[in-house]
Amino acid sequence: MGPWARMVCSLSLLLQVPAGPAESSDFYLAGDYLLGGLFTLHANVKGTVHLNYLQVPKCKEYEMKVLGYNLMQAMRFAVEEINNHSSLLPGVQLGYEMVDVCYISNNVQPVLYFLAREDYFLPIKEDYSQYVPRVVAVIGPDNSESVVTVANFLSLFLLPQITYSAISDQLRDKDRFPALLRTMPSADHHVEAIAQLLLHFRWNWIVVLVSSDDYGRDNGQRLSERLTGRDICIAFQESLPTPQPNQVMTTEEHRRLRAIVDKLQQTSARVVVVFSPDLALHNFFHEVVRWNFTGAVWIASESWAIDPVLHNLTELRHTGTFLGVTIQNVPIPGFSEFRMRRWQAGSPPSRNGRGATCNQECDKCFNTTETFNEVLTLSGERIVYSVYSAVYAVAHALHSLLGCGETGCTKEVVYPWQLLKEIWKVNFTLLGHQIAFDKDGDMPMPLEVVQWQWDLSQSPFQSVASYYPLQRQLTNIGHISWHTPNNMVPVSMCSKHCQPGQRKKPVGIHPCCFECIDCLPGTFLNQTADEYDCQPCPSNKWSHRNGTSCFKRRLAFLEWHEAPTIIVAMLAALGFLSTLAILAIFWRHLQTPMVRSAGGPMCFLMLAPLLVSYMVVPVYIGPPTAATCLCRQTLFPICFTVCISCITVRSFQIVYVFKMASHLPRAYGYWVRYHGPCVSVAFITSLKVAIVVGNLLTTSPSPTTRADPDDPQIMILSCNPSFRGLLMISTGLDLALSVVGFSFAYMGKELPTNYNEAKFITLSMTFYFTSSVSLCTFMSVYSGVLVTIMDLLVTVLNLLAISLGYFGPKCYMILFYPERNTQAYFNSMIQGYTMRKD
Structure with a gap:
């Protein structure tokens, strides 16, 4: 028995956790082929709090995550749309089963549940090529840490997994994650878009704040590497403390947050790049508002670039200008109405007498989503489209695998590895966008830079620029409303640019901090060669003070007219x-x-x-x-x-x-x-x-x-x-x-x-x-x-x-x-x- 098999055998005990009855039909829909869905309906950043006892965490005890529920509704909407579409999987009923992973705390139990059969049994075999799990593919989860945990299991069975928002570059390793694909560009493109945004506005003196997890550390390091050689310096980088599950701020956390805000107030850097989940930012931004820190440009990573809960903290409008990098908005006709549609019947549909698995309940999901419905509607379908396209990618692959025609499909047994091959081949157009995966399993969807707006008459996340992964180019940079006097572009430089003919004299350890020294007569500054030393002119040439080039000296000799x-x-x-x-x-x-x-x-x-x-x-x-x-x-x-x-x-x-x-x-x-x-x-x-x-x-x-x-x-x-x-x-x-x-x-x-x-x-x-x-x-x-x-x-x-x-x-x-x-x-x-x- 191999080590992975022994681990699966041990963890299969978790499948026997008692399950209560289903309270919402949002999590399950019967069908000929089931899709598994992993979404964060409740958020708990501290993922290790349950390792000291054998019990699956109850996600509903944590704070509800509106975006997670919105994404789950996108999967429901896509499945129902496919079932009602005559040309795709005709005669085949596509079903789903979804589980709340509460960010990173609940990943092992759902993945084992999806791998097991209807009798909750996961057999130990030498060859799983003929094994049929409960679901044919898994959509999600949303963050990189959870994706890695799930992918380590699913890759053993070559069960297709398509994540819709995890951007970590390590997920591109197909030797390690052969069954993993995603409908979101990798972190490489997100960081490149941020770097080009900094270059466009000539911000060369920035602060980087990262969360105390792999997401923050990896992306902070990637940004630092990307900025090397681009004349952009990081004034300082700080790790934000991980909040408690109940969001209560401890004394130590308060002390660290106060120290970070104090450093922000003292530094001359006015641009702050933040790589962190939204959960780790609530206490931080409350502290920022409390100390009346203003005049900054906040650049949000995709994890919180369009978070409606943070946006609901309207006091943030006084702290500066908020820009974020996120996926392009693709309107999905009918989705906003579907999100707010309640089940017509008073009780959920029957699941043939079987009870639901753990974390398939959300008492406050609909009411809370209804509260944010206007913001969600105005925000557009960004990550929603990533979920939507992931479901359609599985459906097209299944359509091809089942040999579907215009009237029906064969409804044969679908093995995971067969469906995985077909998913790699999909190439179709969905709402005007080409859906296909590259060699790394990524879908090069365009990104957008959005600006936060607090005028409820317009989108809260206004698009101001576009980034195209294939060209690796930030373009269409439009009007931005700066939180500055006269709407001037904020300046964030350790040292202002030197005038022509001035060399840089380094000050401190950062190459962006320098003094400007005039080049003496007879020397000139060749900026393409060296910005730190003035070069002497050739013997037959000369230059004025602050010269950028040399001119020929006038030859003097006795002339007849003198x-x-x-x-x-x-x-x-x-x-x-x-x-x-x-x-x-x-x-x-x-x-x-x-x-x-x-x-x-x-x-x-x-x-x-x-x-x-x-x-x-x-x-x-x-x-x-x-x-x-x-x-x-x-x-x-x-x-x-x-x-x-x-x-x-x-x-x-x-x-x-x-x-x-x-x-x-x-x-x-x-x-x-x-x-x-x-x-x-x-x-x-x-x-x-x-x-x-x-x-x-x-x-x-x-x-x-x-x-x-x-x-x-x-x-x-x-x-x-x-x-x-x-x-x-x-x-x-x-x-x-x-x-x-x-x-x-x-x-x-x-x-x-x-x-x-x-x-x-x-x-x-x-x-x-x-x-x-x-x-x-x-x-x-x-x-x-x-x-x-x-x-x-x-x-x-x-x-x-x-x-x-x-x-x-x-x-x-x-x-x-x-x-x-x-x-x-x-x-x-x-x-x-x-x-x-x-």
Whole structure:
């Protein structure tokens, strides 16, 4: 004997519980094939209170549940409608027998009763494939815990069971519950609808309240998992205490409820999602009303979304806005009238002398339902349709199994496993909706989001949105009357959304709680990549504060239309033209003493590089290129060094002739014989060329960009700044030559006037030395566009200092004092200098 068989044998003792006579025909209708119905007519949340004694609980001692009775009437209505329908099960009388399970307290006794035969005997067999129980299928019960208990028994016999409101996802396990189907979408869809509702209204800071049972814990955990990754945080989650069977609030329960309401008042979350049976909420909402808690949005799970008893607590209208997720409303013609129909006869129909089983009585059901009839009528047939469609699904399967035609059926023996196969195959239309079960045994009926209304002229549960399981999409979100000033959508956020260009700085452990920090200039926020870090812009781009993207920096370089550039260009043009004029004058008076005393042919060696240097000035203007940078770094330095070296050699030569030739005649002879001036200039020039070539090999002449330190929106386009370090070596040679030239010029300050070029050389070299040192100092502390214009200005001024400072006075003498440009005049000046020395 297997373990299940032993358990069935033990529990079969419960079938012998004495039964009283039936007091209401609502529970039984004779027929050729019976359907079992399990409904909650009375509610008792504490399901373990009867485990300490062997007695079936008396459900009528608990509080009546109006919705349960309403659902039982739906099954009665469906069976009677099928019996009166000529095309479905013609000639077959469909019957039913129903039992009150009082929520979760009374499940084992009814299921054993349905499995037993008419003689209350449940035999122990090795093979139940040929066994015929009392009923061919069971409709119900309503909650997941009861369904699991019943399904564990019915699955052993493959007796079809269709539940109409249990949503637990564990019921989709067909290996564990092969005979279980349902006409209600699973919890996965209910939770998804709630999650999409939260996302639609941007509520990312919520409170979750769950009942202290599997229903509350499982759905609370499922919602938490579903919200992960959707930027919705749970401020806190609390378990509601399980009330006593008589709904009397104990001290401990009152303390826990007060603590929960106190946390609700203190939190900034204004949206409360509640997964709980309606029985566990009566005391809680009374406590909410008592402490005058208002301004919340209450989101109800399907277990209490359309509960008329809670809705009857009209004070709830002041606590906030109530939204609930429930099955779609499908009007059933004639059902509202049937619900209030009493039996015409004074006593219930006969059951062939047999007594009723336990919990088939409800003294107050009709009167209480009559009290809520208007609310039930206005609410529409929601879960009612789930019961209605479940009965029709069994009827269609039975119709197919019995081979029914237009006039009759075979009325053969129906084994549970045979009917189960046919139920899986059903596919028909009922009141405009397709009735079929998917691979998990679920019927993907649409869900609705309803809002509670307290205006008795309209439906108390007004539909405001629809959810379609097949598309997993919440749509048709309509007008909602918010319990807020000006009907504004309530805000429930731990932190408001950051403005564009602001990153999130986490505060605490919840990702929904953060501070908004502006992204600094030069960084931007890419929200699709990371909302918590500002990313730096590429080197050629920039951004403003609070930037969401980067823009290209403006390239800065010397442009022709700028005033400083025009001034320098005019000075360069003046220098070029004046140097060209000097060259023509010197060429015209090449054999005169004035030209010979200035250096003779060496003057042209100085003037030619000066002209080239002036011609190089335009390469400083406009966007630099590799070619222009190459000209800057090679042509100008070499040309300028040639000029400086010529001036230095010339100053040395004059001093040497007048002051050292008599003392060192042999050295002077070597200087003249071996062309000392030319050799010296060539050597210095070669040294400068070597330095320039070394610089080019070390650094690339290609232009580079760098940010302007004064305005980061500007990128300075210039020649390679790394060249500046090596430029010091090249400039150092010119500075050394200028110092040497200055020294020799100072030594020759007493020479004859016509030969005395000291003051002109001193002026030129002093200006060059001072300007070059100042430029190097400026370049070391500043790197903006001004460096380029200063570099160009100093360069042009140095060229002018040589052109006009050295050659200008000589041209002036040649043009305006020709009498002094004679050999006789020069000889007289030399004789006078010699006589003074003697």
